[in-house]
Amino acid sequence: MRAPENIGLLLSLASARGVASANVALGPVELNSRSYSLLEQLAGTDGVSQRELADAIRLDPSQIVAMIDGLERRGLAERRPNPADRRQKSVVITGPGRTLFHRARALVESSVDEVLAGLDDLERETLRGLLQRIVRHDAARLEHAS
Amino acid sequence: MRAPENIGLLLSLASARGVASANVALGPVELNSRSYSLLEQLAGTDGVSQRELADAIRLDPSQIVAMIDGLERRGLAERRPNPADRRQKSVVITGPGRTLFHRARALVESSVDEVLAGLDDLERETLRGLLQRIVRHDAARLEHAS
DNA sequence: TATTGTTATACTCTATAACTATA
DNA sequence: TATAGTTATAGAGTATAACAATA
Numbered sequence: 001m002r003a004p005e006n007i008g009l010l011l012s013l014a015s016a017r018g019v020a021s022a023n024v025a026l027g028p029v030e031l032n033s034r035s036y037s038l039l040e041q042l043a044g045t046d047g048v049s050q051r052e053l054a055d056a057i058r059l060d061p062s063q064i065v066a067m068i069d070g071l072e073r074r075g076l077a078e079r080r081p082n083p084a085d086r087r088q089k090s091v092v093i094t095g096p097g098r099t100l101f102h103r104a105r106a107l108v109e110s111s112v113d114e115v116l117a118g119l120d121d122l123e124r125e126t127l128r129g130l131l132q133r134i135v136r137h138d139a140a141r142l143e144h145a146s
Numbered sequence: 147m148r149a150p151e152n153i154g155l156l157l158s159l160a161s162a163r164g165v166a167s168a169n170v171a172l173g174p175v176e177l178n179s180r181s182y183s184l185l186e187q188l189a190g191t192d193g194v195s196q197r198e199l200a201d202a203i204r205l206d207p208s209q210i211v212a213m214i215d216g217l218e219r220r221g222l223a224e225r226r227p228n229p230a231d232r233r234q235k236s237v238v239i240t241g242p243g244r245t246l247f248h249r250a251r252a253l254v255e256s257s258v259d260e261v262l263a264g265l266d267d268l269e270r271e272t273l274r275g276l277l278q279r280i281v282r283h284d285a286a287r288l289e290h291a292s
Numbered sequence: 293t294a295t296t297g298t299t300a301t302a303c304t305c306t307a308t309a310a311c312t313a314t315a
Numbered sequence: 316t317a318t319a320g321t322t323a324t325a326g327a328g329t330a331t332a333a334c335a336a337t338a
Binding site for chain 1: 154158
């Protein structure tokens with residue numbers, strides 16, 4: 001059977017392939033594509049609220065709780081009180097967390113390389129740009145809705 | 147927060163957005179993005195085995211069973227014996243199934259239109275082409291593995 | 293009154309193994 | 316011995332609602 005025309009199905013299939021490949025690649029560091037994305041967010045800031053993390057990777061705040069619990073149990077991240085707003089907790093990546101993240105990033109990069117094996121660098125950038133615009137457009141829509 | 151660079155995460159987010167939007171749009175015809183894709187496959191052939199359907203939309207054969215059960219219960223598709231190989235069943239779309247499919251397709255098309263609102267026609271074709279190459283490349287990989 | 297983090301719960305998805313009938 | 320369809324089941328992922336502390 002040929003590749004489908006249905007762009008929604010194509011997105012699902014490509015995404016599922018990416019997630020599955022990343023999950024396999026991340027086995028050695030005991031992360032999956034989701035906890036990797038979370039760690040990546042943490043590595044990019046010095047202290048974020050769980051609400052911000054939830055928005056960034058589009059996950060329910062209640063699911064973030066369990067994921068941070070997992071990272072904290074492994075010493076990869078920490079919850080710190082936020083004096084400016086005592087409702088919030090500032091989640092920060094630890095030294096070991098950062099070390100693991102760098103290892104994980106290399107694993108993910110080679111998994112992405114497998115998934116996108118048929119595309120050259122320019123095409124990868126084009127794909128990234130188009131997807132970013134879809135995601136940004138969606139973020140704006142949600143913003144507008146609230 | 148900016149749109150992520152991580153192309154795997156971008157694929158997940160865009161795909162999730164597409165699925166969610168399609169599921170809402172398909173509410174009136176009581177389908178979801180998956181059963182729609184299945185019906186679309188059926189509409190494109192006159193009789194397919196469940197195994198072929200499973201390969202086409204990359205779902206486990208055991209999950210296809212339940213989905214065909216659902217379509218059959220609603221009179222949208224039928225299982226017919228395949229005299230050439232009595233292990234197989236030939237799944238065919240019915241008249242009412244085809245009618246519903248056309249209605250569903252219009253709903254999905256406008257949902258895709260919302261998700262891709264930021265992209266012009268040429269960009270949509272580019273995106274489709276890139277995704278097809280990822281999916282095709284993956285299919286070839288699986289073929290080779292077996 | 294609204295928001296952050298939390299807990300609990302139920303529901304959908306997904307993966308896996310085992311079984312039958314056919315090949 | 317292998318394949319198509321089926322059933323059952325367990326696990327992961329997801330969505331939702333309610334609650335305490337704080338704004």
